[in-house]
Amino acid sequence: MQVFFVETDIYMKYDFDDEKVTPLWKKIVKEVLIWLICIGLSILAAYLITHYALEKTNMPDDSMKETLSQDDSILINKFSYKIKEPKRMDVVVFKKENSTDSNYNIKRIIGIPGDTVKIKDGVIYINGTELKETVKTDVMTNSGLAKDGVTLAEGEYFVLGDNRNECEDSRFSGVGKVTKDEIIGKAWIRLNSVSIISELNRIDEEEE
Numbered sequence: 001m002q003v004f005f006v007e008t009d010i011y012m013k014y015d016f017d018d019e020k021v022t023p024l025w026k027k028i029v030k031e032v033l034i035w036l037i038c039i040g041l042s043i044l045a046a047y048l049i050t051h052y053a054l055e056k057t058n059m060p061d062d063s064m065k066e067t068l069s070q071d072d073s074i075l076i077n078k079f080s081y082k083i084k085e086p087k088r089m090d091v092v093v094f095k096k097e098n099s100t101d102s103n104y105n106i107k108r109i110i111g112i113p114g115d116t117v118k119i120k121d122g123v124i125y126i127n128g129t130e131l132k133e134t135v136k137t138d139v140m141t142n143s144g145l146a147k148d149g150v151t152l153a154e155g156e157y158f159v160l161g162d163n164r165n166e167c168e169d170s171r172f173s174g175v176g177k178v179t180k181d182e183i184i185g186k187a188w189i190r191l192n193s194v195s196i197i198s199e200l201n202r203i204d205e206e207e208e
Contacts, residue, residue: 053079055185057093060103063167067091067135067201068106073192078185086157086180088112089134091187091197094159094178106187107169107178108135111158116151119143119171124160135201140164144171155180162201 059072068074068091076093086092090109111117115126122139124131124146142165150158150170156177161167168174187197 052082053077056191057104057106059106061167063161063163063169064091064106064108065163065166067108067162068187068190068197072190074106074187074197075189075191076185077188080186080188081180081183086112086183086186089198092157092159092178093184093187094182095184096175096178096182104184105175107159107161107167107175109157110160110170111150111152113152113154113156115158116149117146117158117170118149119146134203135162136203137162137164142171145173145176146171150177152177157183 055076055078057074057076059068059070059074062070074093086109088109088111091106092109093104093106095104110124110131111126116128118125118128119140120143122141122143124133146158152158156179158170159175159178160169160171170176170178189195190197190200
């Protein structure tokens with residue numbers, strides 16, 4: 001296709017079909033820019049996932065035995081509690097403020113904000129009503145701070161290890177009440193022997 005322009009009686013010819021092919025250097029620059037953008041997006045996605053969605057950690061001790069064992073590899077769901085509140089019986093990962101220990105703590109939520117948790121003769125009472133356990137645990141021999149009852153304010157949680165007689169948890173001053181701000185996320189998946197943690201060590205209906 002050819003088009004003719006008239007300017008001061010001079011014919012100027014422009015052939016659209018004969019337009020120059022993009023120079024090689026422009027193609028190279030374009031490819032480099034695309035790769036840089038892809039790399040930048042990958043780094044951003046990795047940052048967002050690590051800081052706001054998922055994180056891997058290890059079970060630091062045997063305080064959650066028989067549910068989790070020391071050195072089990074745990075995937076933390078850090079996004080879950082951005083959209084909903086922690087609930088009773090969730091296994092959570094937390095780190096106490098001002099703690100010098102670099103390890104995370106992993107325990108099960110027993111009391112939620114507004115609850116009064118009392119432990120008597122190894123039995124847990126929530127607001128005066130016996131808690132129906134959903135996981136297998138040993139009978140507690142030490143009520144600790146919950147002997148006379150622990151009342152939880154807004155944003156406070158009472159946690160216990162499933163290995164009730166071999167752990168430090170909210171019954172003891174070294175841990176005490178756990179605040180929402182101290183909770184890193186929900187212990188979601190056991191990676192070394194892949195399982196959903198909330199499904200582990202549960203009491204079967206026929207055992208109740």
